[in-house]
């Protein structure tokens with residue numbers, strides 16, 4: 649599941665030139681140097697999650713060849729024959745591997761290959777075999793990006809003062825999805841939205857794109873900003889379940905993707921959460937009389953049920969979880 653399947657905000661007319669988001673760049677290697685550098689980095693990550701809902705990481709240790717390999721495998725999959733892709737088409741959104749090239753409310757102009765990625769041994773046998781290197785290249789990336797994601801989540805949970813052991817255990821057994829996205833080159837003048845505004849269901853999403861196209865909605869101004877991402881950086885943003893777990897300290901990030909004017913674009917989004925049936929609730933440590941619980945608990949399974957039941961209304965998943973305080 650790449651994303652919550654709905655429009656979270658009314659469609660906004662895209663503008664030609666957006667300002668870039670002032671993006672905090674986090675030196676990931678400093679998480680593992682001295683305890684002082686770790687504390688500083690944890691503070692930087694927490695500030696970024698709280699104020700803007702996203703940041704980028706560099707020096708994360710994922711080799712360039714592995715990142716390039718994942719993007720190449722993605723491009724080659726989308727360029728493979730319609731017959732080899734058709735095997736993965738299914739109306740059943742609960743399938744662990746699914747290809748979707750129909751354009752709906754969310755995917756305006758996007759093809760999506762979504763697959764589960766953890767535990768890798770359990771799922772890799774279901775992944776595409778066309779191109780023949782797909783499993784090896786995407787598999788290597790899945791393992792490495794998960795290591796980075798879990799370390800970032802450790803840092804986030806530490807910044808919130810939460811019980812690490814319980815959460816780490818749930819994350820070790822937790823879900824990882826890869827949403828492998830493909831967007832055609834734009835054919836029209838101006839800006840064309842390929843993937844409509846939405847937020848992602850999990851705790852965090854890590855995105856590796858082949859070129860610019862990601863846009864994020866700034867929390868305080870509600871205006872769109874473009875994301876500039878150096879080729880060795882990974883973009884990270886807050887998802888719905890981190891908003892729930894942090895009891896609203898961190899807010900899910902609304903984002904979208906626009907088509908590139910000169911080339912096709914691919915991106916690989918890695919989404920991380922608890923196991924399928926594990927409920928995510930606002931952490932007890934963050935709830936008291938002054939800070940009442942703001943969200944209902946829910947699991948990934950509940951999220952899928954929400955998508956299936958939500959036919960005619962535009963309510964987003966996070967909205968459906970909010971407890972009214974008035």
Ligand SMILES: O=C(O)CCC(=O)C(=O)O
Pocket residue numbers: 650651827829843848855857861862903904905914915917
């Ligand atoms: O293509 C992108 O940069 C964004 C992808 C995305 O938002 C998703 O897969 O949920």
Ligand SMILES: [Fe+2]
Pocket residue numbers: 650651846847848853903917
């Ligand atoms: Fe997304």
